[in-house]
Amino acid sequence: MTKKLYIKTHGCQMNEYDSAKINEIMTSEKDFTLVNKESEADLLVLNTCSIREKAQERVFHQIGRWRKLKEKNPQLKIAIGGCVASQEGEQIKRRASEVDIIFGPQTLHRLPHMYEKNLNTDKSQIDIEFPKLEKFNHMSKPQHGEPSAFVSVMEGCNKYCSFCVVPHTRGHEVSRSVEDIINEVKILVDKGTSEIHFLGQNVNNFKGHYKGEKSSLAELIKITAQISEVKRIRFTTSHPYEFKEDLVNVYYEVPELVSHVHLPIQSGSNRILKLMRRRYTVEKYLLLVEKLKKARPEMRFSSDFIIGFPSEGKNDFLATMEVINEVKFDESYSFIYSPRPNTPAANMEDNVSLEIKKERLNILQDRLNQISYSYRRRMVGLSEKILVTGFSKKDPGKLQGRTICNKVVNFPSDAIDLVGQLVNIRINEALPNSLRGEIET
Ligand code: SAH
Numbered sequence: 551m552t553k554k555l556y557i558k559t560h561g562c563q564m565n566e567y568d569s570a571k572i573n574e575i576m577t578s579e580k581d582f583t584l585v586n587k588e589s590e591a592d593l594l595v596l597n598t599c600s601i602r603e604k605a606q607e608r609v610f611h612q613i614g615r616w617r618k619l620k621e622k623n624p625q626l627k628i629a630i631g632g633c634v635a636s637q638e639g640e641q642i643k644r645r646a647s648e649v650d651i652i653f654g655p656q657t658l659h660r661l662p663h664m665y666e667k668n669l670n671t672d673k674s675q676i677d678i679e680f681p682k683l684e685k686f687n688h689m690s691k692p693q694h695g696e697p698s699a700f701v702s703v704m705e706g707c708n709k710y711c712s713f714c715v716v717p718h719t720r721g722h723e724v725s726r727s728v729e730d731i732i733n734e735v736k737i738l739v740d741k742g743t744s745e746i747h748f749l750g751q752n753v754n755n756f757k758g759h760y761k762g763e764k765s766s767l768a769e770l771i772k773i774t775a776q777i778s779e780v781k782r783i784r785f786t787t788s789h790p791y792e793f794k795e796d797l798v799n800v801y802y803e804v805p806e807l808v809s810h811v812h813l814p815i816q817s818g819s820n821r822i823l824k825l826m827r828r829r830y831t832v833e834k835y836l837l838l839v840e841k842l843k844k845a846r847p848e849m850r851f852s853s854d855f856i857i858g859f860p861s862e863g864k865n866d867f868l869a870t871m872e873v874i875n876e877v878k879f880d881e882s883y884s885f886i887y888s889p890r891p892n893t894p895a896a897n898m899e900d901n902v903s904l905e906i907k908k909e910r911l912n913i914l915q916d917r918l919n920q921i922s923y924s925y926r927r928r929m930v931g932l933s934e935k936i937l938v939t940g941f942s943k944k945d946p947g948k949l950q951g952r953t954i955c956n957k958v959v960n961f962p963s964d965a966i967d968l969v970g971q972l973v974n975i976r977i978n979e980a981l982p983n984s985l986r987g988e989i990e991t
């Protein structure tokens with residue numbers, strides 16, 4: 551009999567991609583169907599994030615809620631995957647004995663086997679190894695072609711920034727082969743995908759092979775752009791240190807590549823960047839921004855910022871504000887620093903109060919919002935080619951899409967056949983988080 555699977559996803563786009571793969575593998579190998587009600591499920595999967603302490607604590611709150619469902623239905627199985635599972639392993643079981651399966655980001659393809667073993671033995675299963683590319687070799691094929699689809703091209707990270715837990719939870723960098731990636735892209739476009747979004751923790755350090763030779767993200771993008779159904783290409787997340795000349799040049803050559811790059815700077819202070827072990831200076835970062843703007847004058851940049859890194863003083867913070875004003879970042883992510891286990895920064899002395907950190911975060915976020923809003927306001931009256939991604943979540947009478955610079959636009963239409971198409975839209979209103987427009991006639 552078909553069983554029911556419920557998946558909850560915390561964290562980054564990589565986790566969203568992994569959750570889609572968990573769904574594909576459990577539905578194709580184990581006769582599960584995905585449901586959107588926890589109370590109906592036979593198997594509950596939580597794909598976790600450990601980037602900050604708060605994210606980690608959410609895991610145990612969630613398990614606490616699921617414990618109640620298990621009390622009502624003792625047959626119910628609970629599986630914990632993702633970065634908290636990878637980092638905590640057995641500890642999860644000690645803190646929450648109702649968990650049946652613990653798997654890591656690199657062992658999600660083994661979930662069908664672990665589930666079966668748990669059913670047969672009633673013993674909890676744990677497997678948080680890092681078996682390199684095995685995961686990708688065992689993935690089932692995509693079953694749906696969303697208008698914009700993620701494709702993971704590399705996993706893990708070797709950078710060991712002093713604040714970051716990712717190298718510990720996702721392991722070292724491994725890249726898929728270009729052939730393997732292109733196969734996935736072709737399946738997706740056959741199922742209706744128009745935009746390919748390449749993913750990796752350091753996607754620009756992609757080092758896959760193509761026809762037996764070493765390849766690069768630049769080459770992968772050029773090969774992908776030759777597939778006629780691919781209308782747009784984007785990639786995240788890039789590390790400024792490895793953004794090489796050949797990748798800058800792709801912006802001249804490949805019009806399918808969007809005019810938006812997520813390039814996390816983290817801080818505008820060279821002293822803090824050094825403590826963070828980021829391997830670049832503000833000056834080098836700005837030089838890269840200039841090169842990219844030369845290749846694409848309309849290029850927009852977004853970033854991640856960490857506020858309140860240990861010892862961050864007023865001048866360090868002001869330097870970050872200065873970089874924001876210089877680059878004019880559009881739509882960024884910013885968080886207060888959170889000490890993570892086994893990272894060097896967790897042992898650094900921190901003399902800044904939480905109150906000051908919160909104040910700085912507010913100032914920074916206000917400025918970022920102001921800049922994003924002014925970009926939007928300047929777009930009113932313009933005609934933009936947008937890729938239609940589906941119905942607007944807040945207003946089902948409207949379709950939604952993105953401009954080449956990654957701005958969300960809603961426009962009145964119920965023409966579902968426009969989903970996945972590029973449509974010319976005249977922008978007529980700028981809102982704080984989106985734009986409104988109309989189809990050009
Ligand atoms: N590879 C990417 C970052 C991936 S982690 C890069 O090179 O920038 C995503 C973001 O989480 C980071 O950019 C950082 O801003 C944030 N982050 C990571 N560790 C953090 C911590 N300990 N506290 C607060 N934010 C953190």
Ligand code: F3S
Pocket residue numbers: 707708709710711714715716717751752789
């Ligand atoms: Fe983390 Fe730095 Fe890698 S932020 S993911 S260790 S590049």
